[in-house]
Amino acid sequence: MTDIASVSIARPLADVADELGRSFSEYGFAIIRDHGIPADLIARAEEMSKQFFALPDEVKRNYHIPGGGGARGYTPFGTEKAKDARVHDLKEFWHVGRSLPDGHTLSEFMQPNIWPEEIPGFRETFEELYAAFEQAGDRVLRAIAIHLGLAEDFFVPTVADGNSVMRLLRYPPLEGAEAEGAIRAAAHGDINTITLLLGAEEAGLELLTKQGEWLPVNPPPGALAVNIGDMLDRLTNSRLVSTTHRVVNPRGEAAYRARYSMPFFLHFRPDYVIETLDSCDDGKAPPPISSHEFLLQRLREINLA
Structure with missing residues (x-):
């Protein structure tokens, strides 16, 4: 039995901040309920995601951007691999990023989005979901700030117009004896600040505990699995940990x-x-680095740049 936190962020954040902080410190993960993302929006997005991945391979590949680092549009099966992995992950995905107005000062860092013409309403649905994810993420970051003894709104300017990416993922079924227990996404840590995951109720997500054991993460339907990314780990000098995790094929x-x-x-x-917080500096903190430079460094490691 584990004690990964499962909290409602509809409650006052001061009431749940330390429970979340404990879970993020020990496991790097927490389960978030009552996150505010409408159930009908999630259902619509899930259906459109399935519609896109059901398109013929040659149609999907029309939305692949060579040399784009997978930042926008479609990334085919067998492209991304975990850091230090010998083989590619068993997945294909679509990326939706931030849409910036013309002339925005951060435009050089973010490519324009592209949208599949074959699925009506795709753009509107996923722009709405992107905004809803941001609102849920803001609540989680506010709770983290409270736990760290910072002003509740500390993270607001740090992520304003951030390079956040929403990924639609499909792990195809496998055939034969290798299917059960196969690795769909090899052991890895996330690059970013925090990750909010819809769809983790489907068995397969596992985290690596500090004791070296693989632990299933099974949120209830509609809840989010949230984990710390490498950027926040670095900012807090590993007070909040970016835990290694993977996706395996379930049994049966x-x-x-x-x-x-x-x-x-x-x-x-x-x-x-990204410069270690004063309250987390033990004299052995890593040197400062811009989040963009850190991102590029990690993208090269996972074969996306």
Whole structure:
């Protein structure tokens, strides 16, 4: 039995901040309920995601941007691999990023979005979901700030116009004896600030505990699995930990069907300098680095840049 926190962020944040902080310190993960993302929006987005991935391969590949680092549009099956992994992950995905107005000072860091013409309402649905993820992420970051003894709104300017990315993911079913227990996403840590994941109720997500054991993460339907990314780990000098995690094929019948999920990778602004917080500095903190430079460094490691 684990004690990964499962909290409602509809409650006063001061009441849940330390429970969240304890869970993020020990496991790097927490379960978030009552996050405010409408259930009908989630259902619509999930259906459109399945519609897109059901398109013929040649149609999907029309939305692949060579040399784009996978930042926008479609990334085909067998492209991304975890840091230090020998083989590519068993997944395909679509990325939706921030839409910036013409002439925005951060435009050089963020590509324009592209949208599939074959699915009516796709853009409107996922722009709405992107905004809803941001609002939920703001609540989580406010709770984290309270736990760290910072002003509740400390993170607001650090993520304003941040390079956040929403990923629509499909892990295809596998065939034969290798299906059960196969690795859909190899062990890895997330690059970003925090990740908010829809779809983790489908078995397969596991985190690596400090004791070296793989622990299943099974939120109830509609809840979010939220984890700390490497950027926030660095900012807090590992007081909040970016835990290694993976996605394996489940056992039994579920191993032979596709798995879909939608993670939202919430990022700092590209020009935000990640410098260890004074309250977390033990004299051995890593040197400051801009979030953009940190992102590029990590994208190269996972074969996306």
